[in-house]
Amino acid sequence: MVLADFVEQLLNGLTVGMVYVLLAAGLSVIFGVMNVINFSHGELFALGAYFALSITNPLGAETGFWVALVAAPLIVGVIGVGIERLTIRPLYGRNPLYHILLTFGLVLVINDLVRLVWGTEQQQLVVPNFLTQPVAVFGIQLSLYNYFMIGFAAILAAGTWVLLNKTKYGMIIRAGSQDREMVRNVGIDIDRYYTLVFGVGAALAAVAGIVLGGYQNVNTTMGNSVIIPAFVVVVLGGLGSFRGAVFGGLLVGVVQTLMRAYNGTVLADLGEFTLTVPNMEGLTVFLLMIGVLLVKPQGLFGTRGEESEGGEGEILVGGDGGLLNESTKFKLGVVAVALLAIAPFALLVTGQRYYVTVLNEILIWAIFALSLDIVMGYTGLVPLGHTMFYGVGAYAAALVMLHYTSSVFLVLGAAILICAALAWIVGALSIRVSGVYFAMITLAFAELLYSAVFKFEFTGGSDGLLGFEAMMGIAGIGVPLSDIELLVLGYEIEQRIVFYYFALLLGVLSFLVARRIMNAPFGSVLQSIRESQERAKFIGYDVTKYKRRAFVLSGGVAGLSGGLLAVSPTTFIISPDQTLYWIHSGEVIVLTLLGGMGTLYGPMLGAGAFLGLEEVLSGYTDQWRMVIGSIFILFVLFVPRGLVSVPSLVAERVDRVQNEGDPPVNIDDPEVNPDD
């Protein structure tokens, strides 16, 4: 019986593992061939299930399901082709970072469309009756659907393998993933194959969505919930390796399932001490990925070395193209701060007090974005788990307030120190790898912390922490923020406004300190690392050490922003989803790019623009996510250097039109790129 139980669990693991295989195969090949990190893959997966719903509902389960299994992936494949042609194609050759921004925008657009067309209710995708019968063989009781999932996915995976390995198309695609220039040089139009790969990848994702949709249910968050495990599978198996995707998918499925089934099982009873399998559900896959990446940075079946990984195409830092000189910039900065300083009064006089709360949120995110710029804009490292510092800062601050002191200064100090220490540890482990691997390993750490706060009692589990309050002062001298109420010219200056000035001051200070450091020799070394890691290494700099220091600095600043969130008088609870969910890591990357990275002030501007836009749009339309997503897409296509580059873009165009009468050119034209 024990053996039958084990086999039953193994088959359970294979069932879900096969879904991962279908998802990861497309994702991995798309990355391997095109260097595109496709966050929208999860939404294509969901689209598959939703189209299947629309097909099975009128036709009935018995025939509709089979029709859907063929038709829905074709539709999604065509959509994938469209996406590749219209949005991704213009970005080839750019750093994979821009694909994150672009596909993040696509996630917002597709998800909002799904909600609009199919509604938010979870729905059931009915499958033919005979497939849902329980089947018992040798004491193993599973649904026939489990066997169907395993079998069907295996056939598809085998088909894909044949396509990749036994056909001319496959050969060209594989060649392209090794050296695309070479393929171009022999006269093959590889771009056409890219479109094909993207379309097939999307169709495979759609199949996975239908198969899984029939096993559970169809809902608007299904894409979001599979994309991270799918990335883990891809990285684990080795980017671009089909074999890796298959092996990784099955491994993750089986390990996850067995950890679930056997958690709490006593392994050995050593008298007073019993060795049991710990409850690690959720953590398992990330521990697995961290482990594999540390031992074998290119993944289990990855063949590509790290060097080819940073991706071709430089990171486009923001800049005004020399349009504004230092003193003008300084003056603009002073004006900006002055405007921010009088903003609350303007809001008081016009009776729009609520917007002080919005400004507070913007300031917190501006500091968070600044912290990301230190590591992303200045060292070229892209952490996909940066929200771990924001979240840990917030949790640390809340815990300090609950258990030790409510002095704002001590609370924030603790948040900064704890996050800097965390950054040192995470940095020490993850800076050994670079490029996408660095992104994924930081994501893994962030997810570990996200899972951990659910499990621990002292972090309040899923509810989070509540019942804390900050005090403006130190060593017991001071007043709770909520008691600060002043009357200035007849207007009540309440806690939110006091907090606003405090956050503004900290924001300006963080910016000045960061700028000082980045203008010092330390910053120059970082920039030289970003430009060329090899060159910096040859000159004799310890590249890893410099990167780690930047990471620690960044972690500390992010901790400050998280701490500020906790001490803000309008924060009543610190919960996992609000602080540690991976979406926030994506968001902060997006607003850093939006503002213009590598400038320190650009990302802060980006935070203001992003949150301000969100506030305004959500007041007018329910489909604001779609609008914001479209704006991201347009930005990454046309304004890749961010908001800060807009003045120079405008100037360039005006210049051209006036001097030569030439029509405006694409800004990707190398001539236009300012040499900064």
Next chain:
Amino acid sequence: MMTEHTDDSADSSVQSDTSRRKFLAAAGATSAFALAGCGDGSSGGTDTVTVASLNPISGNYSSLGPSQVQGARLAVDQINGNDNYDFEFELVEGDTETESGAAQAEAQRVVQQEGAEFVFGAISSSVALALNDFASSSEFVYFPGGAAVPVTGSSCNEWVFRFETNTAQIAEAISAYTVNNLGSNVWFHYADYAYGESVYNRVKSRMQDADSDFNEVGVTTSELGSSNYGSYISQISNSDADTVVLGMTGGDEVNFTNQAADQGLIDEMAVVGPTATFQSIRAGTGANSVGKYGGVRYVPSLETGDNQQFVESYMDAEGSTPDNFARVGYDSIRLMAKGMNEAGSTNPGDVRDALEGGTFQTVLGDITLREGDHQATNPTWMAEIVEGDGDLPAVELLEKVESEDTLPPASELGCDL
């Protein structure tokens, strides 16, 4: 649909912010005066009260939140068309995104920008708890939609009143019945978060009280939002349990049920879920739900209170029967209005005093908002899910727990008001 504010309400929010107390006192006085003046039954009130509904329109509970709003809208329409109320409600809506950060921001908006002093909403426990704290610090009346015990238990405060039936009340309905009639060898499977834990703790302790033969065969937990339950189902099916109690809801319960039915678990043993009878869960599982047992917070067929009138008007407005979340939205808003009539004032402080310990007619009959914790004394039912007329399986009520028997003393749930 996000904002429906007029210049009017924006103005009042300015005032109420500048000298909140004074303005409120004044508003209270005017409305009391207005009520006195309108005693002769002359039509229409002049006092407009802004009420807010904050619901999960996106995120994990996006399939539940929209009904809450629809119930609230219906209540507002009826109140505004009813001469018994000398005030009008203006409803402002917000999306909590099932996440406490977004919920706090939306709550700030509706309270500070729109001037709402009566707020209803939230389903997930962390969002409800965040709004609890905000209600207490900003002094507005809040009706949470979440079922977790701490909302009116250990985290209760004087501004929070709950018409949603809490987990303790449902546990009362399912525990004794299950252990006495379905089987005393019980397996617990719950999602590892606040709601799941609270189901496990309450149901287990009530089962122990109800039957000395109760035997906990095993416990498994899954992460919130898990999609694959095959391994747990295998484990449960291979154990000696004759009953399994599920501490999960929403998409988790749908997935579990669909997979359990396919693996034959529902035929094999009694599967009991406190929320198994939810319309959304029955819709997400279809025939797979048939044979499951569940607690009932609400079903449209109830003949209690003025439920049938509610069902009829809801059908007219939305074209479908109301679910539990719609009735919570509907009566939470009506209770606010009834409290105002009782108080003869629209001042949140007065309304709070009137609601506390008050007995009101609702779709669940006459219920009391208990003095000790402000929890509504709702009746609950045990039910079996049976085949329905269409695709949606039906709910057959097996046993009712009367409203006075569903709740343990407030202090036992951690609240001392």
